[in-house]
Amino acid sequence: MERTYLEQLRQPAAAARGKTRWWWYGCRVDKDNISYQLDQMQEAGIGGVEIQILYALEAGSRENLEYFSPGFFDILKFTGEEVHKRGMTMDLTLGSSWPFGGPFVPFVKSAPVVYPYAIDVRGPSVFSYDFTNRMAGEIVGGIMGRMEDSEMLPETIQDISSLLEEKLLFSxxxxxxxxxxxxxxxxYKIVIFLAGQFREHVLMPSRGAQGYVIDHNDAEASRFFFAQAGTPLVERLGRGMVQSFFCDSLELFGHNWTGKIYDEFEKRRGYSLKPYIYALWGKVKGMTEEIRYDFHKTMSELTIENFFSVMTEWCHEMGSTSRIQAHGTWGDILQAYGAADIPEGETFSEWDKYSVNTVHRRLASSAGHVYHRHIISNESFTWLRFPRFTETPEQIKIAADSIFVDGMNQIVNHGYTYSQKDGEPMAFYASSHICHTNTWWKYYKNIGRYINRVCDFLQRGEPVSRICIYLPQHDIWAENPLGDIHMCMKLEERLETSVIDGIAREGYWFDYVNDDVLGRWEEYSYETLILMETDRMPVKTAESIQSFAMHGNLVICAGRLPSQGCGLLQKDEKDKIVSTLFEEMRRQGNLIFAENKKDALLNILKQRVCP
Structure with a gap:
């Protein structure tokens, strides 16, 4: 017999209990303290741990366990058994710290950072130049083109890569x-493009886990990482011991290239990138934004296919699920989150108040909704107060409410610091101190029970959104030069926090959507689509929006109508189709135009849509 709501609230499902990140400094842990701390967590209503092993507090201590040493595997296996004994779950961050990498990652599988070396020359002349000791790294391209008004003329560009010679010193x-x-x-301008020899290493790893970060665009590099950092763990711990393998936020500083970009670009975009590579930094007349768009679009596809999806595939092969924070990627952000079994957002800073958190929460929850992910988790309470130890249970409870209102239904505390039972309290530098060494820890069980109830209730339901907001990702790709674009931050800057928060404060619940979702709009419950700060979109998306409007749904364009297609090939034709479609929708009354994305947009919503 189905339980009543009151019974569910009194006895919420154990699977919906909050979890916590569990910091292990240098893997300097012992079995007695592990058992003690798990007992503390269980009593406080915490239902699972996510172990993240990072830097040692005392680097020279012999008690620090070497990464992948026999003692390392032994303590993880013991912990998994103790966790399961208590009816809890264990998640694990692969490698040590973040992003993914380690000592086994060779240079050729690491994350390339490409930059230009430019020389201005005037002709007619014969030019020679010795680059030795003036630049360091692998040359990945070289071109020369005539400059006019600070733009390179495309018809004058020459590929000069074949003229670059190796210089020897004593052979x-x-x-x-x-x-x-x-x-x-x-x-003229000569530009040589270098993949630098200095590349990102894992941030704050434990002893023996240092090393290069992998190229997140290369499936071979991803598979290699999971085979080296993950499969041996599963072989020693057993399938199912780890419920989810976790990928932390993608803090890939400078990573902007992949060795297969030329072949993949030509295959996917239909022309060669090599002659036009200067457009990624400077301007190629009449082509700059289209080439930048095509490049970033290609990188997006490679990252989603070759990292996010590969991680989930590997997790399934190991009998586990994937839990992924996609923020930090340059890719289509909803597809990136949606590639995970459990998309995870994040909350840091003073969020014990409600405001729509686009960067780290609403994009993740939207992806969960549109790709039908039952659990949408959230790394919670990071930097809730600074200095450390000043956050209160009241602030934590309110911060949890703001997370729930943004659409998340699983809390992961940030976090619980491993400390010796009778030793000095330790605390991670960015973490709220939610563990047994806090003076108010004995009261946390009240919050734990509350989190369990709310998460259980939310997980039993289905999200219902009648309004969707289109993400102008294509414009961000087109307008940005080469770099490690943080798509989430760029979207929030473009849409504006005050605008999005204003919509929410008027009582309008919404999801963000992308081209994939609009191409299948009949599968969703959306009745209103909002477009703002959108100049470009694929022709197929414009046609889908026209179909959405013709079936009686509301389309609102704020500020301006989309007027451009995407990419270099057939640009004029695509621009004309997109522009004509939206002008026709406006003329036929299938689209409402708002003069701006602030007051004018809100006034139309109030007139036409019930909150």
């Missing part, structure tokens, strides 16, 4: 030189 490869390049008349 050893030492550098690169350019010899006898004929420069035509006029002002």
């Amino acid at each position: 050893w490869p030492w550098g690169t030189q350019l010899k006898n390049l004929e420069v035509p008349e006029g002002n």
Whole structure:
């Protein structure tokens, strides 16, 4: 017999209990303290742990366990058994700390950082140049083109890669030189593109876990990482011991390239990137934004296919699920989150008040809704107060409410710091101190019970959104030069926090949507689509929006109508189709135009849509 709501509230499902990140400094842990702390968590209503092993507090201590040493595997297996004994769950961050990498990652599978080395020359002349000791790294391209009004003229671009020669020192490869390049008349720019030899390493790892971060666009690099950092763990711990393997936020500093980009770009976009690579930093006349769009679109597809999806596939092979924080990626953010079994957002800073958190929460929950993920988790209470130890249970409870209102239905505390039972209290630098060494810990069980009830209630239901907001990701790709674009931050800056928060405060619940969702709009319950700060979109998306409107749904465009297609090939034709479709919708009354995305948009919503 089905339980009543009151019975559910009195006895919420154990699976919906809150979880916590569990910091293990240098893997300096012992079995007695592990058992003690798990007892503390269980009593406080915490239903699962996410172990993240990071830097040692005393680097020289012999008690620090070497990464992947026999003692390392032994203590993890013991912990998993103790966790399961108590009816709790264990999640694990692969490697040590974040992003994914380690000592086994060779340079060729690490995350490339490409930058230009430019020289201005005037012709007619014959030009030679010795790059030796003036730049360090692998040359991935070289072009020369005539400049006019600070733009490179596309018809003058030459690929000069074949003219670059290796320079030897006593028969050893030492550098690169350019010899006898004929420069035509006029002002020219030579640009050599380098994949630098200095690349990101894992941030704050434990002993023995240092090393390069992997190329997140390369499936071979991803598979190699999971085979080295993950499969041995499963072999020793057993399938099912780890419920979810966790990927923390993608803090990929400078990662902007992949070795397969030329082949993949041409295959996916239909033309060669090599002649036009300068557009990624400078301007190529009449082509800059289209080439940048095509490049970032390609990188997006590679990242989602070759990292996010590969991680989930590997987790399933190991009998586990994937839990992924996708913020930090340059890719289609909803697809990136949606590739995970459990998309996870994040909350940091003073969020013990409600405001829509686009960057770290609403995008994650929207992805969970549109890709039908039952659990949407949230790394919670990071930096809730600074200095540390000043956050209160009241602030934590209110912060949890703001997380729930943004659509998340699983709390992961940030977090619980491993400390010796009778030793000095330890605390992670960015974490709220939610563990047994806090003076108010004995009261946390009240919050734990509350979190369990709310999460259980939310997980039993289905999200219902009648309004959706289109993400102008194509414009961000087109307008940004080469870099490790943080798509979530760029979207919030473009849409504006005050605008999105204003919509929510008027009582309008909404999801963010992308092209994939609009292409299948009949599968969803949306009745109103809002477009703002959108100039570009694929022709197929414009056609889907027209179909959405013709079936009696409301389309609101704020500020301006979309007027451009996406990408370099057939640009004029695509621009005309997109522009014509939206002008027709406006003329036929299938679209309402708002003069701005603030007051005018809200007034139309109030007139036409019930909160």
